[in-house]
Amino acid sequence: MLLVLLVMVLAAGVALATGGRFGRLSSNSLTGLHWLAAAAIGQLLGSLLGGNAYPVGLIGSAVCIAVFLRLNLRHPGVGLLAVGFFANALVVALNGAMPVSLAALQRAGIGDVTITDPRHELTHAATILPWLGDVVPVALPHAGQAVSPGDVLIAAGAGLLLYTGMGASGRVPTTTAPTWTDLEPCAGTPALLHLSPQATRQLTTRSGDRAGRHSRPPEVNGDERQVSEPEAAADDPA
16 A cells, blocks of 8 residues: 555645644544454455455455444545445455556556465456456556555545644645835834935824824924924025
8 A cells, every 4th residue: 555655645744834733633533443443453364364265354344444434424535535445345356356457567667477465366358347456557666556546545535634634724834924014114214225314304204194193193282382494494404
């Protein structure tokens, strides 16, 4: 199940990049995990005993997995897992082993191959539903293989389940863009720009007017000193 592992690694990386965390997996609400344990034991016993015990163990494992999936269908990705496991179990039950396409192996970079694993067999004329067998080439460096459509669905479902379980938001966190208010001139702006005194007063006045719109206007006393035009002109060296 190298494909499943690769997809889950990719899903975890994308989840971490979009705000997901592994710690959130502890709060998942998956139920019936003992059915998964029973499914694993059934597949292990079938593989060790071989012969007719393998398809029997695989079918029993598929039943346990079906019960687990039924209990958790509300979780994203579980539906894909259910369809994938059902497709694999069906083709194995009908043929006694997983059919493997020789053409798919060749496209995956695997030349002459001899299948000695009792869980697999080369596709032949009498194979039932050969398109559900290992017909999808996966050309990986030094690890080429052929997988079934069911395996592809299982990998996609497992990746989606992991991605959502980590609580990813689907968006890459970015720095908030500054608002126009944040870009308003500050007290040091005139000095940095080397403005003339007249331009400095105009800039300060406009900034004060903008700030005054959001504050309570001050009360003006009758005896407040007024600046005359001659005095203002005297301050201007120009």
